[in-house]
Amino acid sequence: MSAMRTIIAAAMIGALVAAGAAGAGCTSTHTQESTGEYVDSSVITAKVKAALVEEPTLSVFEIGVETYKNTVQLSGFVDSEAQKERAAVVAYNVEGVRKVENNLVVK
Numbered sequence: 001m002s003a004m005r006t007i008i009a010a011a012m013i014g015a016l017v018a019a020g021a022a023g024a025g026c027t028s029t030h031t032q033e034s035t036g037e038y039v040d041s042s043v044i045t046a047k048v049k050a051a052l053v054e055e056p057t058l059s060v061f062e063i064g065v066e067t068y069k070n071t072v073q074l075s076g077f078v079d080s081e082a083q084k085e086r087a088a089v090v091a092y093n094v095e096g097v098r099k100v101e102n103n104l105v106v107k
Contacts, residue, residue, distance in 0.1 A: 033069060041067040044096045048072055051090050058087055063104065065091070070098040077107045 045067040052058055064075040072091045078084050088102040
């Protein structure tokens with residue numbers, strides 16, 4: 001049993017080293033996020049979507065959210081200019097958001 005634990009531990013260490021080496025090569029550029037930035041963007045996107053769901057005046061099923069380097073892009077359709085502005089405010093108030101590009105269309 002001890003030999004099996006040693007093999008498993010060695011395999012886990014090897015996997016961590018390989019992941020670290022792969023991650024070290026994934027640096028951010030102007031057109032591409034690093035692995036860490038990608039994860040951060042995913043978290044911000046989820047938080048913005050959750051905040052929009054909690055906002056009773058918005059139809060979240062028609063609002064798309066994408067995040068790239070702390071900039072949130074809203075897309076889709078809303079019923080009024082007030083909803084468009086409210087969606088931008090809700091998104092901007094989420095922790096980690098630095099900028100909101102509001103591409104919502106009033107239908």
